[in-house]
Amino acid sequence: MHSETPWLGGVSSDELRRIVDALYRVHRFLAAITDLDTLLERVMEENKAVASAEACSLLLYDPQRNDLYFHVALGERGDQQALKRQIRLKLGQGIGGLAAEKRQSINVEDVRSFESWYRTADDLTQFDTKSLLAVPLEDHGTLIGVLELVNKQGGGAFTEADLRIMEIFATMVSTAIVNARLIEKNMRAERLAAIGEAVAGLSHYAKNILTGMSGTVDLIDQGLRAGNIEMLQRMWPLYRRNSFRLSTLVEDMLAFSKPREPVRTRCDVQQLIRDAVETFEELLIQKKVELVVDTSQAQGYVSIDPNGIHRCLLNLLSNAADAVPKEGGKVWVIARILPDETLQIEVADNGPGVPEELRERILEPFFSTKGSQGTGLGLAVTSKIIREHGGTLNIEKSQTGGALFRIVLPPEVHKPVKEVL
Ligand SMILES: Nc1ncnc2c1ncn2[C@@H]1O[C@H](COP(=O)(O)OP(=O)(O)O)[C@@H](O)[C@H]1O
Ligand SMILES: [Mg+2]
The missing domain is CATH 3.30.450.40 (GAF domain)
Structure with missing residues (x-):
């Protein structure tokens, strides 16, 4: 053929x-x-x-x-x-x-x-x-x-x-x-564009803090020259607050920058919450925010990375402090160890809450509704640290309709060492 x-x-x-x-x-x-x-x-x-x-x-x-x-x-x-x-x-x-x-x-x-x-x-x-x-x-x-x-x-x-x-x-x-x-x-072009955007956002945020710091430094200088203790007393907390924001930014960037294995040690849950709350107390008092801490059901020890979890709590507290109304703001921190030994830590507030449609997006890095006052790193870092522990971060509504963030660490990931009293 x-x-x-x-x-x-x-x-x-x-x-x-x-x-x-x-x-x-x-x-x-x-x-x-x-x-x-x-x-x-x-x-x-x-x-x-x-x-x-x-x-x-x-x-x-x-x-x-x-x-x-x-x-x-x-x-x-x-x-x-x-x-x-x-x-x-x-x-x-x-x-x-x-x-x-x-x-x-x-x-x-x-x-x-x-x-x-x-x-x-x-x-x-x-x-x-x-x-x-x-x-x-x-x-x-x-x-x-x-x-x-x-x-x-x-x-x-x-x-x-x-x-x-x-x-x-x-x-x-x-x-x-x-x-x-x-x-x-x-993809490379998109990645570069995203990196550029992220760097621009972070630089803007850091620059705001530095501007605030140099203003207070000038006033502290004047106070020192004039021997004006009252001025120093007023300016010093502002300076401290800005330096805290700057160190938070750097810590968040580091925590975000690469995968990390949690460095677990035996921690007292109540002490852990106390440390985080103490770091924040002064700011909450300044803002006249009422703080309710309940750790009565969290007596015991867990094996977690204390620095990582501390970072999570600071981020959740900082967001709660940003969200509460100017008058009558209220923040709750409640920790409990459940009968099955799951550790739960809740940070809740009486702010406007997180709209349903944003619940996933707020965990994305660099997503912020706070303009130059936000980095969008806080929740990305928090959820990353919790994930690296093997736990989950839930977002719900608080009893007042505000936001409630719940860290859940099941017993198998924190391997509790029971305290013998
Ligand atoms: N407690 C809260 N109440 C309402 N919205 C919140 C709360 N916490 C976080 N959010 C929303 O999630 C966004 C991302 O938070 P975060 O990652 O900490 O970044 P940032 O605080 O820098 O904006 C915030 O900009 C805000 O829109
Ligand atoms: Mg934040």
Whole structure:
């Protein structure tokens, strides 16, 4: 029967089915596999199988150095890793380099008779190359790399059909590489933009604090020169407050910056709450906020990271202090160890509460409704620390309709050591 496609003329129907199946699988990989390296390995496996090759490699073009390097090398023998580490081909060097330079597929039955044969790769990998098929990878005229098939199984040259199939595969591989690079580039641009935005927000916040500090420093100077103790007494708490805000900012940035394993020690729960509340008491008194602390049901010891949990409590208290009304503000801190030994710490307030639609977003880093008065780091850091402990942070409504944040640490994550009284 006469074939419309001459290069398929000698292909048996079994072979044709194998080819179509392989193409079909590669198409599916392209749609399903998002990791480029995995995708390329799978496609190369298919290449190797469909053309009955002993080995198969993918060389990528490095435009900066104007040469090719091995990205994937699949073979049954030899040190393929050495290829990847050590060999780079100049354009025109070896059969792969020549295919890249000429932008043409090259099919060689016996490499030894080919004058451009580059034998260093064989010396390095102890591979005995006989036949080789090299197909350039291009995207809109731009060189991407070269596909290489080595040694047709059973001897002889790769067939015309092998060459055409590889050219189809090469088009798909080029598109996949170009797409993955574009996605990576966009992601990098987005990340950079997000970092820029975050840095701008944090700098603005820090600058506000520093402006406040330098104002109080000037007044403290004047007070010192005039021996005006009253002025010093008024200014000093302001200075302390700003320095506390600055250290909070730095601590939050550090806590946020990388994953951390909690450094657990045996802690007295009541003492832990007392420490956090004491740090905040002065500010709450200044703001005339009523503070109710109940730790009567939290007698006992837990194994947690005291610095981490202290940081969480300071952030929750600071948010509660920001949220309460100017008059009649009220904040509750309630800790309890439940009968099943779960530790719960609640920080609640009588502010406006967190709207339902914002409950997830407020945990995102840099999300703040406080403009230059907020960093949006507090809750991101708090939920991160709690997560790293293996606990959860719940957001609910307080009894007055304000916000209630509940830290829940189940017994298996704080491994309580029962106090023997
Ligand atoms: N107690 C609260 N009551 C109402 N809204 C809150 C409360 N705590 C946090 N929020 C909301 O969550 C946002 C993020 O909080 P946070 O991460 O601590 O950042 P920041 O306090 O710097 O704004 C706040 O801007 C606010 O909108
Ligand atoms: Mg906050």
